[in-house]
Amino acid sequence: MANPYAVLGLPPDADDAAVRSRYLQLAREFPPEQHPEKFAAVRAAYDKLKDLDSRAEYRLFGGADDETIDELIDSVIRSGPIRRITLNELFRMAGVSGR
């Protein structure tokens, strides 16, 4: 799960009204019917920031599930620069001896 401020595209000093109106805007832009995954992410971020207490709790105690090693692994794989797999790499991946 990414940083909720980043998901909603909000600055760290956003207040209740800013969070709410941004959430509504994104809900209209990415309705649950048409964009279920995007909406789920928006909603999760909104729940973390929706009022002052939530924001303070998030700042103090949250973030543990913002970054997990899992997600890091995911992103190093996804954004890795290599896409053109060589024949030797194919052999290595498949665990076939030779070459």
Next chain:
Amino acid sequence: MARKRPTAVVPRITVQSVEAELKKTEYSKALSLAARLVESEPSDSHLACYTRTLTLCVDGYLRQGKVKSATETIRLAELFAQSHASQRPAVAATLARCGEFDKALGLADVPATRMHIADLCMRRNRADGAPTELKADFAIVQAAFRDYEAGRDDMVRDALGKLGLTSSFLSWKLLLRGLQAYAVNDISRAIENWQRLPADGLAAQLAAPLRCRIDPDFRRSLPANRATEFDRATENVFSGGLAGELREIQTHTGRDQDLTPIWKPVASLLPKLRAVQPSCVPRLASALYHLIVRQGRPADLESYRRQFPSPHDDPKFDRLRALACESTGEDDFAVEYWIAYEQWLATTPAGWPPDLLARARAIVLQRIGRLIEDLNIADQAPAELRRAMAKMLGEPLEPSNFGNPDDYYRKSLVLAPDRSEAACLLFDRMMRSQRWAAAERVATDFLAQQPDELDLLERLMDALREQGRSVERLAIAKRAAAVNPMDAEIEHELIQAYLATARWYLFQGDTDSCERILVEAGPMREVRNPAAFGSLRAILARCRKQPAEAEVLESQLLERPGLGPAAALYLSVLGQLARLKPAQRKPAEQRLRNTLANAQPTASEALGLLTAIAEMDFERMDFRGRATLDKKILAMVERSVNSDANESEFEFVLRTLMNRKNHKTVSTMAARLATRFPKSPVFPLFELQASVLKSPGRRPTGTMLGKLSLARRLAEACDRPDRSEILDAIKKIQAALDPFGGRFLFGGPFGRDPYDGDDD
């Protein structure tokens, strides 16, 4: 009937038994079994089985480096194929894969054999010994791969165009075209090509890991372990090895695991990560920060500091230490670190909007207060337990010296005057130490800011009730009911407040105001507590010198089924408190004496009386003869055990007694009821609860543990709707019998990890 003699059982050889040996890599055994299978019946399936066994054995021996055995097996295969034409293609394939090209072609010159020859050439990276026409295509494919790897896709295309339908390298053409598509993210085209790869060829084997990533159907067809292996392999190639190192770190994340081994891979990973994906460095730092919170030790923090700068929000790692101490139960250290962290927050660090900063400080201060309260509870533990703990820890337990939790709650409230939690905590502390007026002030101050906060309105009602300030209490109850008219509990409080206020006016001699309050309460509320309201109305009539009306009211009340005893009690007590003349009170008191002398009261009569006296306790109604009356009531309730009531009525009675802490009566009655209703888990449970609470801290006896297991057995067998609540209660008692309190560990097939899920 004649019995057959048992015959010796000869294990029948089947294809399955051969497969089983192969699985165990018992190759020679598998071969001999398969040979016997063919001997016994040379059916097609048996022949195929033998061929398959030969093939797998050759592969297996080669893998094990047993060249001689492999060569022998190949010879065996050749011989076999010569006598069985149907098996020639399969054996030829094996020969081809072993490099015996000529023999293979000699046995069966079919496209499949040639494909296997081509595959071996690709694997060996040379084509010596292969037929000439294969050599030419081999050169084309080799060149195409070089072009592909250099990104010259046009040249690849031209080269592959030369490979026709009959080429032995057709599968390599598909593999390469799939790779090209994959490189430009044309996933469907890649899948289309790879789907056509012959399953027993090398190209299919090489494409499998990538195909597993992009082709869901293919992935589903694989065993889960195989798919995971492929994932590992591709991940490493894709991330340039980063994923593997991250996985290595991840294997050490988990409950109770030591983090020490992660720092070496972290150190080796960091420079690469900085070079390739610098944006991941702070993310790794954040992940490790939280890992230390969950499972770290002080040394881990040092390792962390060597590798990473301090986080913006926790420059001195006070918060990290505080959270880590909380998770290991070292609350006293946690308090110290939180205090330090709050002090840092108080220096208005950059990057915190003012409102968020104030709120964060308020939350931390409240948390400190809570922790100190918990510490103090440990300090108040029984002396015996404290001695035992001191012995375990090797030092005496000192009361905490972090100051008074009240102060932290107050400071928290100053920073966040609209947060009700701190106010409630503060209020509850005041009430526990019976500082009613101080508690009232906390509530009033908060309500001045947030007039509709129900948590505080309800608490304020309690404080006012304890102080006997009924009129104000009623005003607050009305306010609460206006905020949430739906709330049944508030409605109940409101009714009690009306009653208390009406009584208060009556005892002051202000009969008009008493009447006014009763009218205001209205008939809808009166029916909710007929005994209390009815008796109040009757006494009011007596005070107003309207004896006839009082008589009517009284007799109406006393005649209502089940209400009699409670009404008698109310009439007698209210008469006394309203200072009626002895003569006026005499009939009521006589009635109460008669009620209490009833040798065979019913359970519902007992319950009515109990409820009434409990209500009087709660409302702090004090009167002469209170203690004796209580004894007599308990004696009468005890007698009701013989009455003809059902299980649930008795449960009510016992529950009410438990709430009033009449443990002795409960244990006597429960013991009797347990024999009367042997299937109910509730009565042994009551008996046990009462005996635990009668003498807390006593070591559990065998009888008690026996009762506990009896109750559990009965509860597990019963089908009551509150079954799980009963089991919960049993667990709580179990915990109470355990001198160190009930700490639960959650397990599974797997259970919830107590260190997880704390963050939300």
Next chain:
Amino acid sequence: MTDPIIGIDLGTTNSEVAIVVDGQPIVLPDDSGDPILPSVVGLGEDGKLLVGKPARNQWVLAPERTIKSIKRKMGGEEKVELGDSRYSPQEISAMILRSLKERAEKHLGSAVSKAVVTVPAFFNDAQRQATREAGALAGLDVVRILNEPTAAALVYDPNQEQRERFLVYDLGGGTFDVSIVQLEAGVYEVLASHGDTRLGGDDFDELLLGRVADDFRDAFGVDLRESRVARARLLRAVEDAKKKLSDHPFARIEEEFIADKDGVPLHLSVEIERSEFEELIGPLLNKTMECVQNALDDARLTASQIGRVVLVGGSTRTPLVGQLLEDRFGQPPHREINPDLCVALGAAVQGAILGAEKVDSVLVDITPHSLGIKTLERRVDFAYVPNEFRFAPIVERNTPLPAIRSEVFCTVADNQPRVDIEVYQGESADVRRNHRVGKFTIEGLARVPAGNQIVVELNLNLDGVLKVTAREKSTGLTKQITIENAMARFAVEERGAAKERLERLWGPSEFVPDFEPVEEVNRVFGNAPALDPGPQEGQRESVQARALLEKAERIIAKAADSDKVELERLANDVRAALADRRWGDLATASGNLSDVLFYLEDV
């Protein structure tokens, strides 16, 4: 017109169908102009299937051939008897749905295959599945199961900028629901839902019937409940009396010759006062008020924060409902939109939202039940038997959909090679009291000491389709299942048989909709006679075949000689089939050719 999506309110007592026309939802009436279809199914004397009014009318005379209030049985195993056969609740509901479908087809003049069907918010997974199954049996693709109170809220104007909170109090014939819906800037958010799927106006009727029958028995010594026909007459009479009591302080029940005793006919004639009726139903209404309170608590709101209270469902016509709500909320409830119709209207609105590319309003619905897995709970000391039935919720109730939540669990045994994941729905801490929705096993776990972490992720989408993923944290070993709502428990062959049985029962339809897909053509050619179906049938195939042949010629020109022969042979097969208009052969030949061409094309 593109495939319209109709909205259906499948109620306990009544059902309706609605569509959106020019942006406005309308309920479709029957031939006599009545929008309401009684949810009653019966067999006529001639064995013909009756749905709606005729079935309701015969109920008094032939209760054994008539079925009402089937909705209350949805999701259960119990079958009902109708004539000589036994039917599942899905099948009976399908008959009602099919009747509504035909009504819509008649109005639209075209086939209808998609629908939004509403259910009480508090229906559980099994009940929703059963509703979907009913749709499939009626030939409807249920594109969305929508919660009734949410549907009702959708009818209110979405163009307000100001935040508004509704409490929708939906008391139908057989079910009760309360939902709190917030509307702001075009976004409808359901904040909380509560309810009772077995409480409704039918219970009022039963109470009233019980009272009248008791009095009659006391007076004449005859129990009217013992005769099916007398009971049916009485029930019909008390239903009417109940309706009358909505507008009058008292109602009379007069039924002549309702029974006889020793050959003497007995007549029933009683008067019921409204206050008497209200006393009877008071406890039931109090139960609904508790649900209202629970919903408010879940939404963390108080009565004073509710902007308006909306009444839905015929049973809310009982004045006491309005009165109780007004007492609690300090404002009169809204009944502007016909409480019988607004659910169907809302379903049609949702259908339009789903069907349209552009979306004016957005609906954020919630799951009214928690979802989680079975876990084992073990105490430190081993004297205690571990509780293996602990429910660990992962998606809590009232979570907005789609919901993606995960929790970490641990293995309990050293070297534990596998774990079973059993997924349950419900609120009890004991899984045995919840509803099991699925199970799978993840095997091949790493051989490590107990405490191996497994991440279980639940992904619940708007359709109620649940994806469950279990992942071993250290190795990434993953297993996933998808628990589909639709058809999971209704075996395929059983479904086929049911469908067939329904077809037989249905008989020839009175209205055969014009299904021919020549609408476009007719528009172009005016009223020209329909074209000869032959060429039309092969039109697409021949165009495709020609394109394929062009491609083949291009490739053959470049191909090696050894390949050319084979390619020409395949191409000729295609040409021949095309020339002879053998459409079946053409498809095969084209497939063969394009399959081989794949190896040679250089895209």
